Amino acid sequence: MAFIVFEGGEGAGKTTQLEFLHKALKKQGKICLLTREPGGTPFAEQIRSLFKQVDPSIESPLPLTELLLVSASRAQHVAKVIQPELGEKKIILCDRFLDSTYVYQSILGKIPKQTIDKISHIFLEDLVPDLTFIFSADLDIALQRMAKEKKRTLDRMDSQEKEIHQVIKEGYTKIYQERYTYPNGKVPNRVLIDANQSKEQIHMQIKVALEKHLGISI
Template identity: 90%
Template sequence: MAFIVFEGGEGVGKTTQLEFLHKALKKQGRNCLLTREPGGTPFAEQIRSLFKQVDPSIESPIPLTELLLVSASRAQHIAKVIRPELCEEKIILCDRFLDSTYVYQSILGKIPKQTIDIISHIFLEDLLPDLTFIFTADLDVALQRIAKEKKRASDRMDTQEKEIHQIIKEGYTKIYQEQYQYPNGKVPNRILIDANQSKELIHSQIKYALEKHLGISI
């Protein structure tokens, strides 16, 4: 079993790489699950919809409200999907996890990391990703990708000011460089991915990391 997380800002290509990896693992006949946050269960997906489709012209949630919504979704996701599937020896591929909360609600939203850790420790306990890939891309590249993704349902995160996207990128770099600890005091194994590279090269790097760190050969 393995719990593998893909992290990064908008337009960095992490979801595409998740789908590539999921298909490769399924082709090998491996027992794996592709999931996401916020979301991952029917109820958690309802929270995601509430969280993502807010009309900022009417009212936007304050960072603390965002934190509580994301935490509620994550608690449901862990209890109903992640822990049970890990017990079934599955490989779980998750689009976003706690590092996103550190970036969006702490670094961007100015909520102290300690507050996030206190809330998160209740439902995380000793849960820690086995491997976390952090994708970062040049800002112009990421914004161009967002604009080109015609199938992508635009949400309030996509339409944030350019400066906000820069803070998000710097936030993920900060988490990686400063080795942010999870609430249990442990540091997850994080790998920084240069998302400016070709899809094929990134996929090769991911496959190499899986074999090196988890013994999963693709």
């Protein structure tokens, strides 16, 4: 049983690496679930669609509105998917979790961390990821990757100005360096990934960390 989260800014390569790891674990016969946030359940995916595809030319949601939407999605996800699957002793691989909320709604959106923690504690209680990978890539490299992804449909987050992507990158670094606590006061086990490297090199970083921190060999 393990709850593993992949975090990072747009274009850092976390989703690609998450899929690589999922395939590698399944090839070894390990029972694992690939999921994401916002989303992860049918209803939570509807919230994701609303959250991601807002037309800013009409009206952009306030940071507090974003927080309430993503928290509603996460509450559904935790209760319907994460907790039950962990109870079945499965490995859960999740694309984003609470650290993204700290970055996007607190550091970027200026909502106090205490506000996020008060709301999140209601449905998270003592849930903390067993391992969180934070992908950090130079901004120019990340933007180039986004431009090259032919299948990628740009959403509201992707189309933000370059300066905002820099704030997001620095936000993840801040969370890692300052050892941000979860609502229950615990510090998640976070591993910083150098995402400037090749896909193969990044995958090797992940393999090493899994063996070191969770005893999972792939």
